[in-house]
Amino acid sequence: MTRNVTVGLDGSPESRAAAAWAAREASLREVPLRLVHVEEWPTTAAVPMAGPEVQQRWADKVLTDAAVELGKRHPGLEITTRQLSGRPAAALPIEAADAEMLVLGSRGLGSIMGFLIGSVGMATVSATEQPVVLVRAPNGQDKETRTGSGDAEQPAYRDVVVGVDINQPCDKVLGFAFDEAVRRGCTLRAVHGWTLPLVYSYAPMVEVGQQIEQGLSDLLLPWRQKFPSVQVVEQTFVAPPAHQLVHSAADADLVVVGRRLRRAPLRAHIGPVAHAVMHHSAAPVAVVPHD
Structure with a gap:
């Protein structure tokens, strides 16, 4: 299979930040980017009461919007999308088996408490045999640009x-x-x-x-x-x-x-x-x- 950078996308700000970072990483590696949404029926945090058809349309929109936006930022990047059903902690490691890395988002809890990985994220990390990158949602525009906005003029990379x-x-x-x-x-x-x-x-x-x-x-x-x-x-x-x-x-x-x-x-x-x-x-x- 073609090597790629895979990112888990659920529509949250954290997963969008992870997708932006993953797109920049895929461009650096000159490999395709794969956006993956795992639907864990019957409920999700984003759409707790939605039926199957509503959930399907919502997932389609999340993936399509992200692909279009990242395609604008990285015109030469090949981007594919996939929808899966099941537990994310089980489905994402399998989906990333042919990837160079799996990218996930994590939520900030403040400078003292740190960041929330959550049981799903921890289980995904422990079950994945490829490198897993955890990306924080940006606090401001400067950080968002540095972590991979894909603009024509990128600032120099830090260490x-x-x-x-x-x-x-x-x-x-x-x-x-x-x-x-x-x-x-x-x-x-x-x-x-x-x-x-x-x-x-x-x-x-x-x-x-x-x-x-x-x-x-x-x-x-x-x-x-x-x-x-x-x-x-x-x-x-x-x-x-x-x-x-x-x-x-x-x-x-x-x-x-x-x-x-x-x-x-x-x-x-x-x-x-x-x-x-x-x-x-x-x-x-x-x-x-x-x-």
């Missing part, structure tokens, strides 16, 4: 931030992050957070910090050689990894985290770092599954 675990490195996560930086022509910031027990004295802490810095440099060296055009900034911090990633992503275009694939039937498995970043990063978050 891509990737969380790196030097003890358990993952090629899929780093490969995804470097690819995104190449496409955007932007800086890649590789961030590693670490902590020591309180019993450590200052001198050993400095020595360990130097070893960690060297470990990060050694880990990234092959990737620097593979992607010589990417400017890489290495950052190590004495701080919990999730906290530092959220802080580092405040002015980023995209933050990339990993999620270990665990095919358990009873519950979702999303690591604590990815979970925290998903709920608190203001930038779009790419969750990259790996073995």
Whole structure:
């Protein structure tokens, strides 16, 4: 099948922001954009009391309006639409099986509380074996333009931030992050957070910090050689990894985290770092599954 960028669309401002971001990403990757609406009958949050025919017309309009608008913004982009029935958390991962990524919207709860992913979004992320990008609804026109309005003159891309675990490195996560930086022509910031027990004295802490810095440099060296055009900034911090990633992503275009694939039937498995970043990063978050 043809590779594409797939986005879940339900008519909400969050899903429209996700579609705008996905359209820009599809243009960067030079692949088609697929807009998908999953109808979970008998009710949805948008049309709680609608019958099947009304729901069908509403879904048609949501998909058509989005396709027309995004087509105007990205004239050369191939856009297709699909309507499905079933549970979104089950249907979207299957629909995205041949995609390069799945893009979803998430709702803001405020600067302190963070962002609401919701049970459907969390289940979708945990069930999808392709990268999933979570996009926030913009608060203002400036942010909306930066996250992918498709206008003729786009502002320069901001940094891509990737969380790196030097003890358990993952090629899929780093490969995804470097690819995104190449496409955007932007800086890649590789961030590693670490902590020591309180019993450590200052001198050993400095020595360990130097070893960690060297470990990060050694880990990234092959990737620097593979992607010589990417400017890489290495950052190590004495701080919990999730906290530092959220802080580092405040002015980023995209933050990339990993999620270990665990095919358990009873519950979702999303690591604590990815979970925290998903709920608190203001930038779009790419969750990259790996073995």
